[in-house]
Amino acid sequence: METSRRSYLKDLAHRGVIQGATISPTGENSDFCHYFGGVRYALPPLQRWRRARRLPSTFTYGTQQSPGQCDSGAGLCPQPGFLQLSPENPDAWTEDCFQCNVWVPTGEAPKDGWPVFVFIHGGWLQFGSPNGFNAGALLGEADFNAVVVMPAYRVNLFGFLYSTELAEDAASVGETVGNHGFWDQRLALEWTKENIHLFGGNPDNITISGYSAGANSVFHQLAYDLRQPDSHAIVRQACMFSNSPAVQPKSPAETQIQFNQLLTALGIPLTLPGNEKLARLRSLPAKALLDAGKTIDVHQFRPTTDSGFILPTLFESLDNGGFARRMLARNVRLMLGECRDERYLYAVWFPPKANTLSAVRTRLIADYPERIVDAALPLHFPNGQLPSDCKDWVSDAWGKIYADMQVHHMQRGFIHALTSNTGGVDASSLLYRYRIEYRAKCMDKAMPIEWGVTHSSDYPLWFWGNGDVLTPTEKKNTYEALIGPLSRFVQGQTAAGQDKFGWGTSGQENVRTFKPDGTVKIEGDAMWNEGVNVWKKLRQADMSKPKL
Structure with a gap:
């Protein structure tokens, strides 16, 4: 613009x-x-x-x-x-x-x-x-x-x-x-x-x-x-777009x-x-x-x-409900979500140096502790072979596991920790989930169309073009799906446990989905069980580390 x-x-x-x-x-x-x-x-x-x-x-x-x-x-x-x-x-x-x-x-x-x-x-x-x-x-x-x-x-x-x-x-x-x-x-x-x-x-x-x-x-x-x-607290509410603690x-x-x-x-x-x-x-x-x-x-x-x-003790506080308890005490609401095709952009950031599972392992260790990598790989590649739906290790399989570790699986695990921890603390009343399956046309100049709704392709949605131009239809759809409710969220138009800003979700598995046709649907989370299972296995691997 x-x-x-x-x-x-x-x-x-x-x-x-x-x-x-x-x-x-x-x-x-x-x-x-x-x-x-x-x-x-x-x-x-x-x-x-x-x-x-x-x-x-x-x-x-x-x-x-x-x-x-x-x-x-x-x-x-x-x-x-x-x-x-x-x-x-x-x-x-x-x-x-x-x-x-x-x-x-x-x-x-x-x-x-x-x-x-x-x-x-x-x-x-x-x-x-x-x-x-x-x-x-x-x-x-x-x-x-x-x-x-x-x-x-x-x-x-x-x-x-x-x-x-x-x-x-x-x-x-x-x-x-x-x-x-x-x-x-x-x-x-x-x-x-x-x-x-x-x-x-x-x-x-x-x-x-x-x-x-x-x-x-x-x-x-x-x-x-x-x-x-409390006298030094700053954060009233929070938004986590396309990432999660792992x-x-x-x-x-x-x-x-x-x-x-x-x-x-x-x-x-x-x-x-x-x-x-x-x-x-x-x-x-x-x-x-x-x-x-x-x-x-x-x-x-x-x-x-x-x-x-x-x-x-940071992740222990997620396990035992301490983190969720403090969020509830301060009534800190949290909006968080993902793009449908996160993996395509993830695949091109420092990809593995060879087309092998071993190279994928080496690359993951650049981000995560070795014990976590060795626990994650069998969950994604149980037989150690290239999955049938992947054409290679260096981009396709790599992009999928990296996006799962950075966003998809870990975000579901994080939500699980805030709602189903050993302390019995349920902070689901503070959580507002989303999923974006909609792509603005202005992104075609910046990223390949075949990447779909990949990581960061939603910048023009959250920032109303982000310096570019949304079409009149895109503006209408984006305002109703994201910007109108986000604006009311930021204004603080809600009380504890209530949704007064029009998000429409409830519970840990409800997701506000911005569909490809521009409509909004409140849906169940088809990836929930898979993500929570991976989170639990990685937490077990982390807790088994030797004390230093």
Whole structure:
């Protein structure tokens, strides 16, 4: 969709003045929204692999005479390229990516402020940026009356590298290490809680949402938030689009293997003292680190059970009902779901290096603990042979098992844990499930038609074109199926155990399905038993691990 911009100044009281832009559809007299891109939420760390720093109380963005320039976008953390979603451009990279993009409705805010919709971008935690998402038409044309906040955060090895050497280095300055990307997101949430009223938002009505790895991030942010005292709670409700928690993240001993592989790939001797290893790593340019990271076996930089952001008992709290109990105590509603054909996009992200089951195993170990992989493979390939409905291992079988592990099976297991745990806690009244089988025509320019409704093909639905154009029929169908109810969900139009926003589902197996013909049907879940069975077997495998 073609839009025009004109300069817009915003006075943020004690935070000073920023210059953003008012976005309008080209040729129209009305405005979509106000946009502020690259609004700083934290100061960069003093060194690579240290925690970002909170903005001091005296921090200001600018003055009336010299306003802070916030009309572009957030900084882009160094990252590998992937299709058109993330072009690899070192000239655009910066390790100071601690900014967010803020989209604000036009007009006067309600008395208590607009609700706030924080959206965390995806990208396997390896790449991505909020700059690829456009909430303009969503606010201006679809009446999604909320302030939208999209933070950038550190990804891949800049955000999720862990080792004993890094842990000792961090402890020397009173910090924890690992999961820096998650700590960045939390800082962005805390900044939102403290400052969003300056943009007309309601700090007491924050919905945290995310897509893919952003949805996985939502789970971990929710888990962290539920552990905080009520006075420090931020999350009012949550949306997890196309992802789910799968297993307890790798232990420090397991992620040390990855760190050692990275050092070896870079020619850094493992016999060096820890401080010398880190000095060499910190002296290298970002591209050298990324290029080496692509070559090692464990090339996916994932969360670590660091006992700081992620507790060793996280998945035990799902098993025993503790997680569900805390959700109920805070009445945190959760919307979650999937696309019909997730596997096609999943199949092309770092596929196995050979057309064999062994290569699939090696590739899965880049994401998951080895014991989990060895428990999962027989469940998907019981005789160790290529299934009859798969043409090869390297794309077809790989895409299916990866999508099941990232979304389909694990999401059903997660729902099962929230509703049928050993503690007898049933949080089904807080859950709102969906399945998307509908594809907008504008996606044909970005992804092959034969991929169907694959992972991320629903971006134009959730973001009302996401900068492109939906047809009049697509707008009608999408508003009725998704955006209208989502808007009411974000507004907070429900009470505990009630559906006042028009979702229509109930119980753990009910799914709101956006059908290919544009209709909506409330259906039972045909994959429920399969997904729950896989979840249970993987939980058994995880609980059998030796105590470290």
